[in-house]
Amino acid sequence: MQLYGYFRSSAAYRVRIALNLKGLSYEYVPVHLLKDGGQQLSDTYRALNPAALVPTLVDDGAALGQSLAIIEYLDETRPEVPLLPADALGRARVRGLAQAVACDTHPLNNLRVLKYLKHTLQVSDDAKNEWYRHWVDVGLGALEAMLAQSDDTGRFCHGDTPTVADLCLVPQVYNARRFGCDMSAFPTIERIDAACGELQAFVDAQPQNQPDAE
Amino acid sequence: MQLYGYFRSSAAYRVRIALNLKGLSYEYVPVHLLKDGGQQLSDTYRALNPAALVPTLVDDGAALGQSLAIIEYLDETRPEVPLLPADALGRARVRGLAQAVACDTHPLNNLRVLKYLKHTLQVSDDAKNEWYRHWVDVGLGALEAMLAQSDDTGRFCHGDTPTVADLCLVPQVYNARRFGCDMSAFPTIERIDAACGELQAFVDAQPQNQPDAE
Numbered sequence: 435m436q437l438y439g440y441f442r443s444s445a446a447y448r449v450r451i452a453l454n455l456k457g458l459s460y461e462y463v464p465v466h467l468l469k470d471g472g473q474q475l476s477d478t479y480r481a482l483n484p485a486a487l488v489p490t491l492v493d494d495g496a497a498l499g500q501s502l503a504i505i506e507y508l509d510e511t512r513p514e515v516p517l518l519p520a521d522a523l524g525r526a527r528v529r530g531l532a533q534a535v536a537c538d539t540h541p542l543n544n545l546r547v548l549k550y551l552k553h554t555l556q557v558s559d560d561a562k563n564e565w566y567r568h569w570v571d572v573g574l575g576a577l578e579a580m581l582a583q584s585d586d587t588g589r590f591c592h593g594d595t596p597t598v599a600d601l602c603l604v605p606q607v608y609n610a611r612r613f614g615c616d617m618s619a620f621p622t623i624e625r626i627d628a629a630c631g632e633l634q635a636f637v638d639a640q641p642q643n644q645p646d647a648e
Numbered sequence: 649m650q651l652y653g654y655f656r657s658s659a660a661y662r663v664r665i666a667l668n669l670k671g672l673s674y675e676y677v678p679v680h681l682l683k684d685g686g687q688q689l690s691d692t693y694r695a696l697n698p699a700a701l702v703p704t705l706v707d708d709g710a711a712l713g714q715s716l717a718i719i720e721y722l723d724e725t726r727p728e729v730p731l732l733p734a735d736a737l738g739r740a741r742v743r744g745l746a747q748a749v750a751c752d753t754h755p756l757n758n759l760r761v762l763k764y765l766k767h768t769l770q771v772s773d774d775a776k777n778e779w780y781r782h783w784v785d786v787g788l789g790a791l792e793a794m795l796a797q798s799d800d801t802g803r804f805c806h807g808d809t810p811t812v813a814d815l816c817l818v819p820q821v822y823n824a825r826r827f828g829c830d831m832s833a834f835p836t837i838e839r840i841d842a843a844c845g846e847l848q849a850f851v852d853a854q855p856q857n858q859p860d861a862e
Contacts, residue, residue, distance in 0.1 A: 484793030485748055496737055499794075500751070503743035510736045522724045523710055529717035533750075534699055537714070541755040550782065557769055568764065579698030580713075 435460040438482065438490040440467045440474075441644035444540050445501035446489040447605035448598075450644075452505045454635035455596060456515045464646035467545055502536055505598050517598045528592045531580060531599035535606045539573025543609065563613065570606075570615045574623055577603070581622040589629050596630065604630050608641065649674040652696065652704040654681045654688075655858035658754050659715035660703040661819035662812075664858075666719045668849035669810060670729045674705075678860035681759055716750055719812050731812045742806045745794060745813035749820045753787025757823065777827065784824045788834050791817065795836040803843050810844065818844050822855065 437453065437460050439446030453460050465488050466473045473479060474486045483490040483499045490497050491504045493511075498504050509517045518525045541547070543566050551557045551565060581587045591599035607627045610617060617624055630636045641647055651667065651674050653660030667674050679702050680687045687693060688700045696711045697704040704711050705718045707725075712718050723731045732739045755761070757780050765771045765779060795801045805813035821841045824831065831838055844850045855861055 480793070484797055485752065485790035487752070487790075496740075498737075498740045498744060500744040500747040502751070503740050503747055506743060507736055507740035510739070522721055523712075525724070526710075526712045526717050526721035529720060530712060530714040533714040533717055536747075537716070537751050537755055538699065538701070541751055542761065546786075547756065550779070554782075555769065555771055555775060555779070561769060565764070565769070568768075572760075576699035576701075579694070583698055 436463055436492040437461070438463045438465050438479070438492070439488050439644075440465055441641040441647045443467070443488045444544070444605035444609055445487070445536075447608070447639055447641065448501045448536075448601045449489050449491065449504050449508075450639035451596075451601045451604065451636055452508055452517060452598075454638050455517065455633075456508060456512050458508070458512060462645060464644075466646065502532060502598065502602075505601065509598075517596070517601065519592060519597065524586070524592060527584070527586060528597045528599045531577065531591050532597075532602045534577050534580060535573065535602035538576065539569060539606060540602075540609075542569040542573075543613075566613050567615050570610045570613070571619075574606070574610065574615075574617075574620050578620040578623050581626070587622065587626075590626055596633070596636075600626065600630050603627060604636055650677055650706040651675070652677045652679050652693070652706070653702050653858075654679055655855040655861045657681070657702045658758070658819035658823055659701070659750075661822070661853055661855065662715045662750075662815045663703050663705060663718050663722075664853035665810075665815045665818065665850055666722050666731060666812070668852050669731065669847075670722060670726050672722070672726060676859060678858075680860070716746060716812065716816075719815065723812075731810070731815065733806060733811065738800070738806060741798070741800060742811045742813045745791065745805050746811075746816045748791050748794060749787065749816035752790065753783060753820060754816075754823075756783040756787075757827075780827050781829050784820075784827070784829045785833075788820070788824065788829075788831075788837055792834040792837050795840070801836065801840075804840055810847070810850075814840065814844050817841060818850060 474488055480486050482497045485499055490499050498507055518528055551562050586592055588594045590596050604627055688702055694700050697713045699713055704713055712721055732742055765776050800806055802808045804810050818841055
């Protein structure tokens with residue numbers, strides 16, 4: 435397998451954790467989102483991933499995009515170390531938690547959106563950073579409430595083994611800290627993030643531990 | 649089952665199509681996103697859905713949020729009229745198409761984001777509408793490329809029966825038209841949208857056909 439990613443991409447980070455937890459070896463192919471006007475926009479990369487986004491997983495000749503779709507694919511084809519619960523209600527909860535990050539939080543703060551704010555809307559750096567923190571507050575606030583109010587929350591987001599929800603939580607927390615967001619309102623999220631940080635699979639997936647880290 | 653939704657919410661619209669395609673009856677509970685300062689923000693609604701977003705599906709006492717998680721849950725518990733292909737690669741493709749809308753397009757243009765642009769960043773109505781059209785162009789451009797370049801695309805996004813990808817495409821197209829986006833660059837999307845529009849399940853789910861339509 436080959437994973438096309440960028441060390442700081444949250445979505446690639448999620449997939450790296452999944453691959454590590456499942457003990458799957460893969461070749462990492464860096465795609466620099468800033469160099470050359472964005473290498474993800476090249477014709478070569480678009481041939482692989484028409485959406486021009488990272489990550490892309492290539493498995494046996496098939497190129498797959500979208501981190502959550504990739505992780506579900508890995509879970510179906512390599513079911514050892516499952517990343518979703520066995521019951522339908524549990525899976526719905528875990529997918530809902532993952533999507534609270536992947537659909538409601540991360541998309542508002544990714545690189546292309548920040549660029550649009552700065553270059554097209556010409557907002558100040560302060561206003562851009564305030565935007566970032568606002569959507570982290572809203573998104574992580576929702577996630578915190580979902581986690582804190584449920585008996586299903588354990589050492590990790592759902593029970594005592596990592597699921598796809600944790601794979602989304604950890605990169606989002608990493609980004610929030612990088613942008614100086616105040617995390618004190620999210621104690622459950624911080625506790626789970628710390629528990630994940632004790633697992634080598636999560637550590638090995640961290641941006642600074644990737645070959646293209648700067 | 650009860651579906652808490654808002655007639656114009658894309659995410660609720662997706663779930664309505666799923667319920668209709670599967671022939672499941674449900675009670676529709678309107679949550680007005682603009683009245684009373686946003687009924688989704690009330691304590692009553694937050695008790696059901698801590699993220700304070702629509703839709704929420706209540707099934708047998710369990711309250712589920714996030715449209716894609718709800719649809720997967722319905723597909724697992726009511727597998728007649730499946731909304732995902734039978735093979736892992738096909739499922740990955742369909743989920744990827746759905747997420748191209750649900751993660752990369754819709755989140756940038758939902759109501760709370762447009763409100764932030766207007767009230768906090770104080771951008772003009774023109775700039776706000778330009779923002780809307782920009783992310784529709786980017787998002788539907790990616791979706792069009794993914795669909796046009798694949799032999800798996802049929803009458804619908806994946807083959808000749810509707811999948812969760814179509815359930816995301818149709819509400820996104822509805823919104824794009826409402827905001828006056830130019831659709832001429834997306835012929836495959838328009839063709840699939842028209843095919844969906846011939847099915848009563850899709851028609852019955854349209855915003856203007858809901859009890860809370862204005």
